[in-house]
Amino acid sequence: MKAVRVGLLGFGVVGGGTVAVLTRNAHEIARRAGRGIEIVKILTRDPGKRRAQAVPEGLITTDAAMILDDPTIEVVVETMGGIEPARSYILAAIAKGKHVVTANKALIATAGNEIFAAARARGVVVAFEAAVAGGIPIIKAIREGLAGNRIRGVAGIINGTCNYILTEMREHGTEFATALAQAQELGYAEADPHFDVDGIDAAHKLTILAAIAFGIPLAFAQVHIEGIRDLESADIAYAAELGYRVKHIGIARRVSDGIELRVHPVLIPHKRLIANVDGVMNAILVSGDAVGSTLFYGPGAGAEPTGSAVVADIIDVVRTLTTDPELRVPHLAFQPDALSDGPILGMADVTTACYLRCEAEDRPGVLADITRILADLGISIEAILQKPPEPGAHTVPVILLTHGVREAQIDEAIARIAALSAVTGKIRRLRVESFA
Amino acid sequence: MKAVRVGLLGFGVVGGGTVAVLTRNAHEIARRAGRGIEIVKILTRDPGKRRAQAVPEGLITTDAAMILDDPTIEVVVETMGGIEPARSYILAAIAKGKHVVTANKALIATAGNEIFAAARARGVVVAFEAAVAGGIPIIKAIREGLAGNRIRGVAGIINGTCNYILTEMREHGTEFATALAQAQELGYAEADPHFDVDGIDAAHKLTILAAIAFGIPLAFAQVHIEGIRDLESADIAYAAELGYRVKHIGIARRVSDGIELRVHPVLIPHKRLIANVDGVMNAILVSGDAVGSTLFYGPGAGAEPTGSAVVADIIDVVRTLTTDPELRVPHLAFQPDALSDGPILGMADVTTACYLRCEAEDRPGVLADITRILADLGISIEAILQKPPEPGAHTVPVILLTHGVREAQIDEAIARIAALSAVTGKIRRLRVESFA
Known part of the structure; x- marks a missing residue:
């Protein structure tokens, strides 16, 4: 089968890694994909830059239209990062019926809904494995x-x-x-x-x-x-x-x-x-x-690990070129008409165990005051760590671990503890997750 | 779209887990797949058995032909385990143009070359994610x-x-x-x-x-x-x-x-x-x-983790129903005409670091004898641990870690150490891998 013709937008770290992987592993990739993958044009702002990955001069362009308007290019890989012009280029590629592979997490997270709708309407794939956790195939796993x-x-x-x-x-x-x-x-x-x-x-x-x-x-x-x-x-x-x-x-x-x-x-x-x-x-x-x-x-990052994810996406796109678009994996995993609007909770409604640290005067009764505040708010304590004072210090660090507590409750507790005269400085709060 | 009709061969732990997952998550799965998955027939040797997963009586059969010869069944799921009759059933399903999903590692490992060749010739998929590491999507990852x-x-x-x-x-x-x-x-x-x-x-x-x-x-x-x-x-x-x-x-x-x-x-x-x-x-x-x-x-095992892998495979099969078979992921990842016959090394040619333990008489010179043997064979030592004798014992355990050494060399060293008069009992040998 003829090699797939790919246009690359962006020749920075990830773009360079992608070219490196495709070049070095061309044989191995063809053994798997049954078809070669050929980068035929690379868009860069800085064509003169010295690069680890040397490419034939004719491949380099500073004009995006050389890729977006080339009807022989079936897949556009975007590794520029940032919102614009990446967004416009991707939408233009989609409009031309090209499949897109992108490593751009900021763009997918903030403009993905728009991009995927456009891709659906045009029957093309926008793949984004490289946008999350670099080389780990986590999008595919989920x-x-x-x-x-x-x-x-x-x-x-x-x-x-x-x-x-x-x-x-x-x-x-x-x-x-x-x-x-x-x-x-x-x-x-x-x-x-x-x-x-x-x-x-x-x-x-x-x-x-x-x-x-x-x-x-x-x-x-x-x-x-x-x-x-x-x-x-x-x-x-x-x-x-x-x-x-x-x-x-x-x-x-x-x-x-x-x-x-x-x-x-x-x-x-x-x-x-x-x-x-x-x-x-x-x-x-x-x-x-x-x-x-x-x-x-x-x-989770780096030229070749991210390039590994980009290349896997290109191969996936090649595999679905003849697939009925209705049967392809939906961009966001679920059929677009089956998305739910489950409410996203505000933090006040989130429940976690908590770690608190405050500096308290080294005198009797302070710990009793603090634990009283927690008890009054129905917050139960899992562990307490009170450290001896540092030489010359008048205060001691008090560290508490609570059981699960609603964020709104612990905020209230922190405010009350901070108001104690014996407590100085900022109260540090961290959340605890057991992942059991 | 109409639900995909699936026949299940085997209603043990994995078969039951598969039915449980498909039943409980029918809605979630349809939201993803865009298409329902319906188990229309289940082959079991023991139709009267009480099961965690109740199914309508009409689904159960003791006659494999009810599945293999039913032209409306597009996908056959094999969770029987063992070589026969699983192998014959799978080959029969392939011959009828049905796609196959199997959890059967023994069968794939020993008869997979034959099964995949048959599937290729007939243009159907044989998916086997559940055969390795249960719920971990490791086949897909690689x-x-x-x-x-x-x-x-x-x-x-x-x-x-x-x-x-x-x-x-x-x-x-x-x-x-x-x-x-x-x-x-x-x-x-x-x-x-x-x-x-x-x-x-x-x-x-x-x-x-x-x-x-x-x-x-x-x-x-x-x-x-x-x-x-x-x-x-x-x-x-x-x-x-x-x-x-x-x-x-x-x-x-x-x-x-x-x-x-x-x-x-x-x-x-x-x-x-x-x-x-x-x-x-x-x-x-x-x-x-x-x-x-x-x-x-x-x-790596269990009813529902393995069922999770089986269901993912069924969804994958559904996605590629209209795909050009040439473009599907090859069964063994590589195009069948691109398989290599890289030589598999015999153990004598494998190099690893080693852990050795022997029991030696608690007297001077023994350790010198042992380390001399290793030195003569060019094996360098990374660590030695000599333990005090147990109360009443005349021998002490001697533990050695070597640097990387060819298996043939360490076999020779073990033979020589075992021949020392001061060394008693079997010499224990374990390999060491740093996975750095």
Whole structure:
């Protein structure tokens, strides 16, 4: 069979990785796909740039129309990132009847509903495995591999930058700012780390995972987002003393009155497999009513791991070229007329166990006051850790683990504890998930 | 669209789980598949048996022809297990142009080449996700999700019975026979545990994984197989002291001069994620040249986890009903005319690090004799652990970890050490894998 002709939009890290994988493994891929995959044009802003991946000069263009208007190109791969012009290019490709493969999580999370509607109307595929967790085939696992399940929840370490920073903080007692600087030096964090360390990137990915897990439209605006900037290595150390690891997690969970969508740091019992996923690696727990608990682990970023996902998507697209569009895997896993609008819960209605830390004066009665406040609010305590004062300090850290409590309740408790005269400084609060 | 009509061969644990999942999740599955899945006939030897999963009486039959000869049945699901009559029924279904979904690892591993050839000739699909690692969608991950990679190796905990027994032995110092009896009581091991504890079941699964990872024909007869019967809890404890966990692993690895295919107990550094997979759970490491290291974890057996995989396969089959057969994912991941016959290495040519334990008389010079033998054979030592004698014992256990050594070399070393007059009893040997 003739090779499939592919146009590549963007020649940065992921685009380069895709070209590298396609080139090096051309033979292996043809052995699998039964058909070659040929990149015939690459759009880049910077044609003169020196690249690890050398390509024939004729392949490079700075004019998107050379790809979008070429009727011989059947598949367009978008690895530019960002919203525009990626969105317009993808919509243009769809309008021309081309299939699209994209690694763009921000775009899918925020404009996916529009893009998929356009693709449906035109009968083409938009594949996006590379948008979540890099090389881990998690979209495929949830959309296809676990398609017999009613998914109960998805929880993942889906930002490698955060996970690297938290691993450094735990292993070496490094503070956030130092660990971030290290991550930047190693290329694990960008010069502007906002999307990563403030949880936006994880929220993009969680939005996509939740949609395909539950059959809800993409709902990025409804994700509760917290990053890791405010974490102190002391909390990571206290958590360890209590038998927990701190991870930055995206959680989408079906509960009785709706769906939780939240991204924030979490204490996880150290025995859980996911608690032991360190460095820049990603891992996603998927719980289904039939399968039970599964976990998918691998590199969540990087040129070739992401390229691996892009290439798998291209092969998948090739496989469905002759398939009745009605029978293809729906973009968001569920038939578009079967999407539900299960309510997304506000954080006030979310229930989790909590970790609290405050600094209190080292005198009798303070602990009694704090535990009284919790008792009055019906919050039960799982563990208390009171540390001796640091030399020269007048206050001691008090650490509490509560049983499950509604967020609104714990907010009230924090306000009352903060109002105690013996308590100084900010009260630190982290959520706890057992993932049992 | 009309529901797909499915015939079920076998109504045991997996058949029952499949019916349970299809029944309970009928709505969720139709939301995904765009089409209902209806089981219209179930073959069982024992129609009167009381079952967890009640089905209308008219569905049950003891006559396979009611399914195989029914032209309205498009998909046949085989969950009987064993070679015959499963093989004949599947070949008959294929001959009638029906697609097949099977959970039968023994059959695929030993007769898959024949079955897939028949299916190809007739243009039908034979899907077998449920044959390996129960609910974990590992076949899909390797065949499709990582299709852009040249796979370097696959290594997995793929027998839950063995993993349960080894976990008990480590956590409670239980000996093999007691842990096996426990596993049988809990339903984790069968009355005849031969296939599980002697590694046959794991070898069936490894055979399948290796074929789809490397594009080689199914080669069950060439798998080196060892079980866990000879393991003593003492070795598990010594391994722990050295920083390792003992797991029963199936390994398929591409090395410079061929492919390793082996199933046996392995020492793994305790920090590795796969070393922390306990109880009956399964996990498979897949290493690809583009993606790097990935791990897939979940329940490897049980009614509904396996049913989850069967149902996913049925949905997949439905999706490809109109697909050009040439474009479907090849049964063994690679195009049949592109299978390679990379040589499978004999064990003598496999290189691994080794753990050795012997009992030696507690007198000077013995350790010197042992280490001299290793030095003479060019085997370098990574660690030595000599324990004090047990009260009243005249011998002491000597434990050695070697660096990587060819199997033929270590066999020679073991023979020479065993010939020392100061060494008594059997020399225990386990292989060590770092999975770095």
